[in-house]
Amino acid sequence: MKDYNFFKDFRSNIISQYEDCNAYKLLCSSQFYDPSKDLNMEVDMERVPFVETTLFKKSANMYTTLLRTEPKNLEKWTVSSSTSGDPSIVGRSKKDMLQIKEFIELEKERLDTSSEYNCVFYPEPEVMRKYKSIQILDRPTESYIGNILSIFPYSENTNYLLHPSEGEFSVDMEYFIKFLNEHNHKDDHVSLRGSTPLLYNATQQLKERMKPFKLGESAIVHTGGGGFDGKKGTINIGTKIERWRFVEEVSSFFGIPEENFIDTYSFTENTFPITGHYSKEQKDYLFHIPRWGKVIIRDIKTLKPLHKQGDRGLIQTLNAYGTSSFAGASIMVDDMAEIVSETRCPECNAEVMTIKIIGRVKGSEAKGCGATLDIKEGVKA
Amino acid sequence: MSINYSCGSILVEKEINDYKMELNGSSEVDIKREIKRLKENKIKIHEIGIEKTIDILDKCAKLWLNREYSNKHIEMLGKITNQSYELVAYELEGSMKMLLRENIEKTITEELGNIEIMDKWVSTSYGKVHREPRGMVFHNVSGNAFVVTPVSIAMGLLSKNCNLVKVSADEPYFSYVFYKSLCEIDESIKDRLSVVYFNSSNKNIYESIVRNSDCVVHWGGEYSGNIMGELCAKYKAHLIMHGAKISFEVLDKIDDMDKTADDVARDIVLWEQKACLSPRVIFANKNIDLNSFAEKLSNAFKRFNEVLPKAYLSPWNSVKTLQDRQYCLLKYGINKGENVKLYSSFNADYTVILNESLPDKADLDRCFYRFVFLCPYESKNQVYEYVDKNLKEYLQTMGYSGDDETFIEKMTLLGVSIVTRPGEMADHCPGTSHDGLHNLQEMTYVVSRQM
Numbered sequence: 001m002k003d004y005n006f007f008k009d010f011r012s013n014i015i016s017q018y019e020d021c022n023a024y025k026l027l028c029s030s031q032f033y034d035p036s037k038d039l040n041m042e043v044d045m046e047r048v049p050f051v052e053t054t055l056f057k058k059s060a061n062m063y064t065t066l067l068r069t070e071p072k073n074l075e076k077w078t079v080s081s082s083t084s085g086d087p088s089i090v091g092r093s094k095k096d097m098l099q100i101k102e103f104i105e106l107e108k109e110r111l112d113t114s115s116e117y118n119c120v121f122y123p124e125p126e127v128m129r130k131y132k133s134i135q136i137l138d139r140p141t142e143s144y145i146g147n148i149l150s151i152f153p154y155s156e157n158t159n160y161l162l163h164p165s166e167g168e169f170s171v172d173m174e175y176f177i178k179f180l181n182e183h184n185h186k187d188d189h190v191s192l193r194g195s196t197p198l199l200y201n202a203t204q205q206l207k208e209r210m211k212p213f214k215l216g217e218s219a220i221v222h223t224g225g226g227g228f229d230g231k232k233g234t235i236n237i238g239t240k241i242e243r244w245r246f247v248e249e250v251s252s253f254f255g256i257p258e259e260n261f262i263d264t265y266s267f268t269e270n271t272f273p274i275t276g277h278y279s280k281e282q283k284d285y286l287f288h289i290p291r292w293g294k295v296i297i298r299d300i301k302t303l304k305p306l307h308k309q310g311d312r313g314l315i316q317t318l319n320a321y322g323t324s325s326f327a328g329a330s331i332m333v334d335d336m337a338e339i340v341s342e343t344r345c346p347e348c349n350a351e352v353m354t355i356k357i358i359g360r361v362k363g364s365e366a367k368g369c370g371a372t373l374d375i376k377e378g379v380k381a
Numbered sequence: 382m383s384i385n386y387s388c389g390s391i392l393v394e395k396e397i398n399d400y401k402m403e404l405n406g407s408s409e410v411d412i413k414r415e416i417k418r419l420k421e422n423k424i425k426i427h428e429i430g431i432e433k434t435i436d437i438l439d440k441c442a443k444l445w446l447n448r449e450y451s452n453k454h455i456e457m458l459g460k461i462t463n464q465s466y467e468l469v470a471y472e473l474e475g476s477m478k479m480l481l482r483e484n485i486e487k488t489i490t491e492e493l494g495n496i497e498i499m500d501k502w503v504s505t506s507y508g509k510v511h512r513e514p515r516g517m518v519f520h521n522v523s524g525n526a527f528v529v530t531p532v533s534i535a536m537g538l539l540s541k542n543c544n545l546v547k548v549s550a551d552e553p554y555f556s557y558v559f560y561k562s563l564c565e566i567d568e569s570i571k572d573r574l575s576v577v578y579f580n581s582s583n584k585n586i587y588e589s590i591v592r593n594s595d596c597v598v599h600w601g602g603e604y605s606g607n608i609m610g611e612l613c614a615k616y617k618a619h620l621i622m623h624g625a626k627i628s629f630e631v632l633d634k635i636d637d638m639d640k641t642a643d644d645v646a647r648d649i650v651l652w653e654q655k656a657c658l659s660p661r662v663i664f665a666n667k668n669i670d671l672n673s674f675a676e677k678l679s680n681a682f683k684r685f686n687e688v689l690p691k692a693y694l695s696p697w698n699s700v701k702t703l704q705d706r707q708y709c710l711l712k713y714g715i716n717k718g719e720n721v722k723l724y725s726s727f728n729a730d731y732t733v734i735l736n737e738s739l740p741d742k743a744d745l746d747r748c749f750y751r752f753v754f755l756c757p758y759e760s761k762n763q764v765y766e767y768v769d770k771n772l773k774e775y776l777q778t779m780g781y782s783g784d785d786e787t788f789i790e791k792m793t794l795l796g797v798s799i800v801t802r803p804g805e806m807a808d809h810c811p812g813t814s815h816d817g818l819h820n821l822q823e824m825t826y827v828v829s830r831q832m
Contacts (some may be wrong), residue, residue, distance in 0.1 A: 022715055023711050023715045026710060026711065026714050026715060027707060027710065027711070030710055030722075030723040030725075031727070051707070052703055052704045052707045052708075054704040054707075054708065055704075055707055055708060055711060060708055060712075061712075061716065062708075062711055062712070062715075062716065065711060065715050065716060300693055300696040300698075300699045300700075301693040301699065301728065302728050303699070303703075303727060303728040303729075314696065314699070314700065332703065334700045334704075336696060361695075361696040361697050361700045362695075362697060363697045363700070363701060
């Protein structure tokens, strides 16, 4: 396994980003920060200026400003599955894409990539990659989920349940039922993967008309891409899904042990996926921060880094790797998390920072007798 | 917590900043019945002397100025408006002082010329003059700058009208507790004041109310303001429009930079820029050392944060400011290639953006919760043209530091309706106009007698 020296590599990455990207340099200057002078020890990482994920939004018109390279050096633009209709657009080089792949490889045991039979609640990688793809500065856009599906080392026996239908996607329930019947009571090495709201929805539908299954101890459920608020991209099941409820219901209906549930958290502007295993005791997923990435949880009021168990705050991710083409070395996302431990997972004893994901910060506009002008700024493709 | 307005039995559950409330919403039938009840008291209300109403308002103000009474309400208002306890307390005191006897008397005298004109016929050169109430007044209170509630209700009572107040879903609390405090002082206030809530998407109720009202006072939203305007035209109800507004400051000459910075910061901190009178942008003469001014403004915000802190009841308060701050810095500094300087706290406490150019109109929607553009101008004509092009239909208060009477005249001709010194934008003295009009004048009509 590759030996990562995170601090050294992060320092080098952030100094390069400062030099390569004028936008980041300006953000740093506004805070009187120069990484080559101010980032000398590990503790200094807490002072590294971050880029807000919203700067990558299409409507902000800054995704080219946030590049660290010429657009011609990009392989593609990674686009988020925006619920609001205003996706993030992140330029990624081939090298950066390969880095995500390397991270997934490094976690293949936790992700159980060797499972023989996969049912995936997403479309086929090629379909997903091409879905609504356009050219920006001669480079194709591709959904972030499309990126991950293309990279993930699925076995040959993988079935993608989302099929294109009249411009949208529909779940192939017929095949899913067939799959479940084939593996019922066989204890096969099976994986159900993909979108949380789609899998939850499918479970609800089947519960109404079928008896529970028993896929067994070798089966796993691997979700990703969020969606616990009931929304993801154009999918909206209209209700929030409590994580514990999702696990309990899916586990009992498909006969898969709760400890075999994992969830991967990341976002378009970040490079290292963060995977969590379900804790029956805590009724939540416990996400492990891998040693090739770093997460800082910041107090919502002071923005100071938090360190104690149970502290809740905003998530900042530090990337030492995989951001050579865009200003993604230090990113602040509008999601909240809770620190479970800074050093060790209390359940599996892995020596890693462990967090719970709370979810997206909800916004409401200021209202009063002061006017809001509600002007939409120009959006360039 | 449950709130029981004057009428209605439809249970409405609201969650504001994670605080759950149960409101009794009204149906169209409930509202019609309530209006009928109020209207039946018209003659009785007309006979109430103005002195009695002044006395009730004065007692009510004193009640609220007593922290033992108002403490729990300040705490609740802080939760609802996402403002700190200290800031709500300060704003509330300012609002309540306006209802003290001496201020009410000044307001009546300034607006109507004579304190007795509502009660009596007053002699004039041609004979006598008197003011009569319009009758039934509907107050459509929207938004959460709760300063408008006591003003609207007090003017409605002083003008001897029957008053139906509809509270906002964003801030359903203050009008209700203010009404209850009036009732504590004089139970008979119910004869001439009713506070209600109904779902604003129910256009039939609005139509029914306006059809049965003589006058509508609208505070806040542009969208609902347009609906009110159409309904008032249809049913010939007198409309007093206090629509959503945008205010600004112009610093043409400064005598004392420290004091001016402090004054400007005060204008920005009060009401967290959500009120119509709050400045969103500061235009400053480029001959002023604006780097130094921005530094001082930034320091003034730090001082204010000690006494009137910003609240962080929702993470959104932090996140939105940080996002907007970075967006504006990069938009003007990189995309537009301008020389932009940021004077801000590390966290979201305050943001001053010293810009080379005047901001795009859309970015003024970011200027809430201590977030302001400081923009140098070479000639005051630039300010005039910018305001004319971008803000004409939203104008209200201009904080002004300088001595150019021609400029003041030009801006007021454009639509600015109140000019104050910096630091006084939130202090509307008794008798000053509001959005170009006097509420007591508007809620009454003049009767002349030539005999």
